[in-house]
Amino acid sequence: MNDLTPVRPAGPHDEFGGAPVRNLSRRGFLGVAAGALVLGVDLGRAPAAAQERAEGAAAIAPKPGTRVAAFLEMRPDGTVRLLSPFVEGGQGINTGLAQTIGEELDLDPARFLVECAPPGPDYAVVNGLRMTGGSFSTRSSFDTMRRLGATAREMLLRAAAARLAVPQDSLTTEDGRVVHAASGRSLGYGDLAAAALALQPRGDVPLKPSGSFRWIGQPVPRLDMRDKSTGRATYAIDIRLEGMLHAAVQHAPHLGTEPRTVANEAEIRAMPGIHSVHRLPGAVAVVADSWWRARKGAEALRVDWTSPAADGIATVSKTFSSSAMLAALQSSPEAGIAAEQEGDVASAFARASSIVEAEYDAPYLAHAQLEPPSAVARFAADGSLDLWLPNQMPELFQQVAAATAGVQPAQVRIHSPMLGGFFGRHFYYGPGNPFPQAILLARATGRPVRVLWSREEEFGMDALRPLGFARFRAALGGDGMPVALQSTAVGEGPIGRWFGALFKSPVDSSVVEGLDKKPYAIPNRRTDYVKVLHPVTIAFWRSVGHSMNDYFYESYLDEVAAAGGKDPFALRAALVKDSPRHRVLLQAVADAAGGWKAGKFRAEDGTERARGVAMASPFGSETATIAEVSLKDGEARVHDLWIAIDPGRVVNPAIVKRQVESAAALGLSATLLEQVVYEGGQRQARNFDAYPILDRERMPRVHVTIVESGAPMGGIGEPGLPGVPPAVVNAVAVLTGRRVRSLPLAKTPLSGV
Incomplete structure (x- = not known):
């Protein structure tokens, strides 16, 4: 998911990040080891109400046992169990949580057992909702998980000071043990858990300075790696x-x-x-x-x-087709609701030396995942x-x-x-x-x-990424630079379809994201939203609206560059020159690629190639992407993808790298091959034989550069995808001299080199 900001004013850290830690050890939760120290997080609700909900949960739902957010259980045997508010699904969140808590607790992340918490209102950690998605998990919980670990460590130090009859400031910790260096005595965390039961957490426990981090920022191995490798992981x-x-x-x-x-x-x-x-x-x-x-x-x-009845939500007639749906989007009204407005767009167009117009579209997409x-x-x-x-x-x-x-x-x-x-x-x-x-x-x-569900039933019933369509107009000044840019997103998004009751804005953010809030210094901008409903079941898809809108915008920006006689990389550099974060990121991806190469060139193997560039600002992170592409038998062949990502700060760089690589693969698959086609009210592809996805032969080398700017932490799972489609299509345009404004590339024979 994407912008999950409910009506109430709350930022992504407001509810969870500032919540106090509570000692819940005497609440009698079933399934908790005897003598265990149990800590939870109060999400700002009334203590009595929170206690009533949690105790009710323990009584009504003994399996799995508790509704306390960020439930941390320090067991007498020295192991730690964390009931996570988030679901592990390959993104590495369990490992990241263990690293974050373990850093402050001073305990090896490998000693953590992380499980998904059961349902309960106390786990509503993302702006009053509980969900795993939108690349929100780590950034919404990072500060609180650190405080949870630091608070537990301080309680164990207090318990050890009483046990050893020494001042607390004479004690240190070392990977699960409290150490009194002067006497050489030490106690394991498990030995102290029972004594810590009687203590109340302090609210002013300091956190480690980042310079002393041992596990945060390191490529700690995934906790689920062995189980997945040996077939023990349970789905x-x-x-x-x-x-x-x-x-x-x-x-x-x-x-x-x-x-x-x-x-x-x-x-x-x-x-x-x-x-x-x-x-x-x-x-x-x-x-x-x-x-x-x-x-x-x-x-x-x-x-x-x-x-079947007539077309409408939740019913698809025998005459419905994806081509007819695209035609409906294309024939929609020109004007819509303003999602973003800056400057005086109308006056800028009136004074323009030239105007550039284009329309782009992208198809329905299936999730096509391996797990049925x-x-x-x-x-x-x-x-x-x-x-x-x-x-x-x-x-x-x-x-x-x-x-x-x-x-x-x-x-x-x-x-x-x-x-x-x-x-x-x-x-x-x-x-x-x-x-x-x-x-x-x-x-x-x-x-x-x-x-x-069989593969055929899944392909027939899967909720789809919406078919998307956008219009663009840009006004150029006498120097060829854009002085105004107007975009219009037409359609319907999953935020409005499935969460419309929570988000009262007339603009569906999942339709316009990737078109608005771009980093480019174009003085006059407007993004409109025109709502047109889909009769099919639509869904979130990796990077949501960014998955198509950044393709639309960044491809169109290359058209603007060409119309103004500008190099596309140089144009972007000029438009972000006053934004140090974006300027550094753009230079980082160029450096990783051995420098920007404009126009066609010959590679060492003799193939004629070209490069495309794109930038994106998805889910709180910033990315810059360069793709190197050639043509063979009328098809695009992507040889290398360079992706620089700035998520502000990083918990596990190995996980970041893998997530960006996997996002790049999915983005390239959608660029080259994927589309769900409706004819006669039915989907034509009912299995992978008719819905091809990226194979090994088409998978390029992916080079990931991580830039930590120190900005507020952004997401990781989705940001690697949006820059791939436009970077590839921009390279194809250089090779063919023709602009592809409709994905996937497989439906457009590429020739004319």
């Missing part, structure tokens, strides 16, 4: 319960239609291992003793479906519900699950396994999620049920 698809049944589904061919009859239901019920056949909203499910048998049954179903969607539901004898599912917002899923099951939210226990990747796939998207089906089937069968 939702791996969950097995006693007596569990397996379900496969056949979804309606058109969104918004329902099953009328199943012509061969008796025949399906007679197949080996089949337990039952069930009609569900928009689908028919087959339940069996194995998923393979369930799938064979689902594939054999002959279902008569209702006819799945969910496991089990009702207990008391009517409560356990639900195992991949998710990025446990509390939201708890609410939806409770409504589906007809129970109270407190009766729903959400278990959040490690995710097989994020990419925005694991938010709640109505028909794009399988867990309501698992709940209904578990209720109907009286047994635990696992629903697993």
Whole structure:
């Protein structure tokens, strides 16, 4: 997700960053080791109300046990357990949290056990919401996690001073031990945990100066590396319960239609291992003793479906197509709601020496992740519900699950396994999620049920990145420099679709981000938002609006440079000359690439190549990207990507590098190959054979440069992507002499070299 600023005035650090640490050791949480020191974070709510909520959670939901934010448990055996507000899904957040707390606690991060916390209001750490996404996790929790570790260390020092009968300032710590150097005595943290139970945390514990950091800023190995390498990591698809049944589904061919009859239901019920056949909203499910048998049954179903209604939200007619949707966006009104306005745009255009206009578009995109969607539901004898599912917002899923099951939210226990990747796939998207089906089937069968979607069902039901469209006009002065730039974003975004009730702004930030708030010193600017609804299920996708809007803007900026007779790199340098942060970043990427090369040139292997450049400001970080590209058989071949990223400051540079590399791969895949095409109201691609993604042959070398400017901490998981599409397309324009304004490149034969 992107700009998650609710109506109430709060910054990304306001609620979580300034919260006091509390000693919760005597609250009697189930599942906590006897004699353990337990610390939590008060998110600024009334203490009595917070205590009531947490204690209620412990009583109602003994598994997994607590609703206390940033629940840190120092055990008598010296190990540390952290119940994290965030979900681990490959982004390395568990390792980063262990590094951050371990730094101040003076404990090796490798000794931490990090688990995802259960649902509860006390974990609403991102501006009153709890979610893992938008590259928010580390930057929203960094200061508090440091204070949590520092507070725990100070309490252990106090306990040791009393035990050893020495002044507290005569003690130091060393990787899990309190040391009294004068006498040579030392005590392990586990030995002191019980004594610390009676202590109250101090609110004025100093933090380490950054110059003394031992683990923050270092490439600490991932905590989940061994389990992933040995196959021990458990994902939702791996969950097995006693007596569990397996379900496969056949979804309606058109969104918004329902099953009328199943012509061969008796025949399906007679197949080996089949337990039952069930009609569900928009689908028919087959339940069996194995998923393979369930799938064979689902594939054999002959279902008569209702006819699709007219186009509209949550229904797709037989006449709907992606080309018709693009035409609707293109024919939308010129004027919209101002998302950004600076200077006098109209006067600047009236005085312009020349005007440059262009339109850009980008297609619907699938998440196309390797982890198939799945969910496991089990009702207990008391009517409560356990639900195992991949998710990025446990509390939201708890609410939806409770409504589906007809129970109270407190009766729903959400278990959040490690995710097989994020990419925005694991938010709640109505028909794009399988867990309501698992709940209904578990209720109907009286047994635990696992629903697993086949690749074909996932490609048919996945919530999509919206198809995007933007218009541009730029006014140039007599010197060829832009004096005004007007952009218009047309469409609908996932913020407005799924969180419109929380965010009251008339402008959907997920539609305009990447067009507004650019770092360039163009004196007169305006960005408009024109809302046009999509009838399909839309979703967050890695880097959200930035994934297409930075392509639109940065490609168009090269057109502006050409119209004004400017080199594209030199134009950007001129436009950021008064911003030291952006100037340094642009120079850093050029230095990493061995200098900027304008125009076509011959590489050592004899291929004719060109370079493209782009800048982006996604999710609180800044990036600059250079791509080196050649053409072969009418296709773009990307040889190198240089990406300089400035996230302000860094916890784990190895994780930053990997995240930027993976984002670059996804961005390049979308640039070259990916698109979801609708014809006749149906998606044409139902598996990877018709939806190609980046392969090894197309994967370039990726060179990552990390610049720590000291600015407020930004995100990491998504910022590496937005600069890739425009940098590649800008290089292609140099090679072909033609501007590609519609992705992916695969649909446009590249010739004319």
